[in-house]
Amino acid sequence: MSPGRPLRTDTDLFEPGRHGDADAEAGLIGFAVNVQPGPPPFVRDVLAARLGDLAAYPRADDVQRAVGAAARLHRRSPAEVLLLDGAAEGFELLARLRPRHVALIEPTFTEPGRVLAASGAEITRVVLPAPWRLDAAEVPGDADLVVLGNPTNPTSMLHTREQILRLVRPGRTVVVDEAFADLTVDPVTGVREPQSLAGALPDGVVVIRSITKTFGLAGLRAGYLLAAPHVIAELTAGRRHWPLGTLALAALAECLGPRGQAYTDALAGTVAGDRAHLVGLLGEAGIEVCTEPAAPYVLIRVPDGLGLKAALRERGFAVRSCANFTGLGADHLRLAVRSAEPAAALVAAMTEVLAGEASHRGRGA
Template sequence: MDERTDLRHHGDVDAEPGLLDFAVNVRGDGPPDWLAERLLAGIATLGRYPSVAAEEAARDQVAARHGRRREEVLLLSGAAEGFAMLPRLGSSAAVLLHPSFTEPEWALREAGVPVERVVLDAPYRLDPASVPGSADLVVLGNPTNPTSVQHRAADVLALRRPGRILVVDEAFADAVPGEPESLAGMSLPDVLVLRSLTKTFALAGLRCGYVLGPPELLAQLQVGRPHWPLGSLQVEAIRACCEPAAVEWAQREARTIEIERAEMVEMLTAAGISVSGPACGPFLLLRVPDGDLVRKKLRERGIAVRRGDTFPGLGPDHVRVAVRAAEPVSMLVAALTEVLT
């Protein structure tokens, strides 16, 4: 591996209290009021162990949200827990599409699974033919962190092969209006789809997510999992975030992100800053000269951005910035302009 690549470096390391945070892709400082009230009401249940009935009700709600069956839903303590389970699939030839979120590769390597990288060149579009036919496990993100690329569902499905399991990280799919390229609603025997609820709903500290897939693969993922793997507030949050009103709320938020992203791209581009596109996620990949120095000088000005060189295929001149409203973006652009001139 590239010595600069730190597979466990995440945006929260780049952001510290007091900094204007463009490093972390969570929307806001906490969940929306309606969700916070729901969770506050759940505190009264903390004297009891999480119940099977509550877990099944949450799985039913997730299943209804995606047109699946309860048996095709596994609740997770954040999507990261799902990545930690991937070695249990028994792969002997895993392929990771990069640049992308690095936690799946770290989990597989830690378990001794042979891993091969397929690194996509800018503009980071998926070419199904680039994946070796020998791969029995393929992992990719859609939309992809940090490039903000959304691959066509048809191209992702073209990666399916006999004897291969396809894992799609859709942690940011709910930030795309209509989720047009999602595979979450497809019941396929060889496809696992991971979803996170920590980004759009601002639940990073609660760790909430789920994986969708055939019951046989979900059973493999759970081997050795402890009893009560999720607390009752996590279970309640997952159920709440998958109810129809919550899905509608998330879609309104996705449309806001779309508008903010377009404005942000225009402001950055007008300032002469290179923005990778077309972008579909709640973040943007930038390229700046002398990126290490730029990040340092931004930090001195009270602004945190996510370094890009820990993503395979990117270098020190890449930085990722979360999509934000016009006012903080103006501050970022002004600081970048000052630093770069």
């Protein structure tokens, strides 16, 4: 038992609204949250240079620069870009489309279900069986709003564009949460974002994006969505003035611009290598990786996942329980991808705990 670290109950691990940052305790080696450790120096410099502007309201040219950066990156019209106070705001704004029947492709990030349930719409949870391949036939035909993640959190499953496009039909809006898409890489070609719909933006599709994960900016809420202009008009009717602050606008323009994308290119390659290394270590340890991962996190399944999580905490590691995700359970844990040394330390600790449990069960038999 680590001195000074109080025991915690597992009851809140099953709460649908629980977020992984609850596990990111000071002093623990962090595998619970999928945010990069901190913003790169060039982003810090841009933000620091704007601190003197905080006495004024955000300027129109800051908005235009950020919108223009997103439009150029995805080869869209500026009229198809809506800046967001964090990607989570995009899910809140979906209620303005007045959906009657929402289909949530599960397991997935819990925030869309939470905010859309409050809108009064009928909610159908389309729970995909492992390994969580998308099947349009499972979605109710009268669903006029379908929400899914790509890659999906926490499974790390990456659906193909073709699979997603089978969801599209007249009278339906398909919302794709691409919060982690910028770090996906085709394993054969090395092309980044191989399944993203941001550049194509088919009719009836809304893409929600974030910069906070890749650039270590979770404390600075900043994201954007891509949609047809008439959809953006519905989403923004009556929206407050200055929904984004000056620093968020500056961060968006920089992260979506040339320097930010060069950084993302390099990071995507690093993450792919680190993820392959982690998966290899888990395989050698006999720990089940649930599906081929495509995101900067890996889903595993172990006996007594909550017990393993607690034991790892006492050994100085934070991992994410997936007990509160629809379609998963207490035996599922999500591990953020980290560099080789902490990954090896984590797997060694997991192996030690699991071996001890197996030995204990053997003595009990």
